[in-house]
Amino acid sequence: MTSSRMLRPALVCLFALSGTGCSMVEGDPQRFEKLAQGIADIPLEGRSYVPRSAAEAGLRPAVRVEVLDPHDLWDARDGVVQQAVDRAVPAVVDAAAPVVARTIVARAERQFGGNTGRIDDLRPALAPEVKRRTIQLGAYSSDTAARAAWRRLNTGEAGVVLSDLEPRYEQVEVNGRSLVRLKVSAPADRIPAVCQSTRIDAPWCAPAG
Structure with a gap:
């Protein structure tokens, strides 16, 4: 078999392929243009995506983790607890106020027999009035002599009885004489x-006006 006979089948295949390609081009004249445009649109920057934020991508924000030492952790815990207590105190006080008021009223009713509406019933009882008497211990020629007599009485046996009493010095004139x-x-x-401790007989120990 000669070489020309061996090449004859290959030539037949080439002609067949060229005919097929021409028919495809005739069916879609823009085929090669579209192929070239697709190749031109391929990104050559080494990345095939456009960066977007988590919100734009529909993702939840990233969780932030803070590492605390034990002391900071205790302080943070105490601060959170204190804030919670501060927020809860007004509500607790408002809720407890009616209960406290009812308890006080009920206790007052039991103590005062239901007359809690009268303010007079809640007034403290006054101490009974103590009756006092003024007596004369003596009459002296001068204020100095009267004061000396009072000091002498307080340093003697009568001191225990007279220690918490206050003396009074009254200047009078009797029969033209000035006395205290x-x-x-x-x-x-x-x-x-x-009277017994000062050893004063009547009328000096008698009630004086």
């Missing part, structure tokens, strides 16, 4: 003890 009366005011039930 020494008086003292004491509870009525203590008058006998004052």
